[in-house]
Amino acid sequence: MHWRQVPYSEIEALDRHTTVLILPIGAIEAHGPHLPTGTDGVISEGMAEAAVRQLRPHGLTGLVLPTLDFTVAQFARNFVGTLSFSAATVLALLADLGQILTGQGWQKLAVANSHLDPAHLACLRQAFANYPLQVAFPDLTRGRLARQLTPEFQSGACHAGQFEGSMVLARQPQWTRPAVAAALPDNPHSLVDAIREGKSHFGEAGGPHAYFGSPRQASACEGEVSLETLGRLLVESVLQLA
Numbered sequence: 001m002h003w004r005q006v007p008y009s010e011i012e013a014l015d016r017h018t019t020v021l022i023l024p025i026g027a028i029e030a031h032g033p034h035l036p037t038g039t040d041g042v043i044s045e046g047m048a049e050a051a052v053r054q055l056r057p058h059g060l061t062g063l064v065l066p067t068l069d070f071t072v073a074q075f076a077r078n079f080v081g082t083l084s085f086s087a088a089t090v091l092a093l094l095a096d097l098g099q100i101l102t103g104q105g106w107q108k109l110a111v112a113n114s115h116l117d118p119a120h121l122a123c124l125r126q127a128f129a130n131y132p133l134q135v136a137f138p139d140l141t142r143g144r145l146a147r148q149l150t151p152e153f154q155s156g157a158c159h160a161g162q163f164e165g166s167m168v169l170a171r172q173p174q175w176t177r178p179a180v181a182a183a184l185p186d187n188p189h190s191l192v193d194a195i196r197e198g199k200s201h202f203g204e205a206g207g208p209h210a211y212f213g214s215p216r217q218a219s220a221c222e223g224e225v226s227l228e229t230l231g232r233l234l235v236e237s238v239l240q241l242a
């Protein structure tokens with residue numbers, strides 16, 4: 001169930017104890033010359049929908065909030081097409097959202113985030129540290145979670161490559177450019193290493209075309225598996241809430 005696809009009366013009728021709001025968070029940023037700028041939002045929505053399905057057997061209803069695509073995207077700031085907002089703007093928006101949701105009696109929020117820009121993650125950690133709702137926020141950069149994702153993701157060469165490209169192929173194939181992807185050489189530079197070394201944008205990190213990993217290896221099949229895994233990680237995080 002998606003918040004913006006149903007009348008208010010159906011939202012109002014939901015049980016506040018057994019409904020989990022799911023907030024997909026993406027970004028609008030360069031994802032190579034072969035994937036859409038809205039790649040992360042597409043992935044996070046797929047993660048949210050997989051979580052809705054996987055919550056049902058636990059007696060929980062997932063209600064997917066409108067996707068937050070306007071956020072901090074510092075690493076991709078030098079590419080036209082990227083819309084990078086300040087952390088202060090995002091913090092203010094998330095604080096408002098918390099007030100609005102608690103005002104309506106909602107209690108549980110699950111954060112489906114697939115945008116891993118370090119400044120964005122810092123912003124989310126700050127925003128949800130003292131949130132008025134209970135928050136399930138699986139941080140995919142943590143080792144325990146990262147180890148459940150694909151080898152490319154774990155290698156750190158994980159922006160607009162096989163991992164992300166596969167999930168966009170599974171959800172929005174018409175938004176991809178397969179002929180362009182097929183001609184792109186692999187870029188094994190690790191963003192994790194680059195961040196550790198203090199690099200602050202894709203160019204510095206060895207990604208002059210805003211992609212890392214292996215775009216040509218992407219497949220819808222792999223994408224479906226990854227989305228189910230992301231949904232499971234989100235559900236596991238929800239089930240840990242009191």
Ligand SMILES: [Zn+2]
Binds near residue numbers: 040
């Ligand atoms: Zn991405």
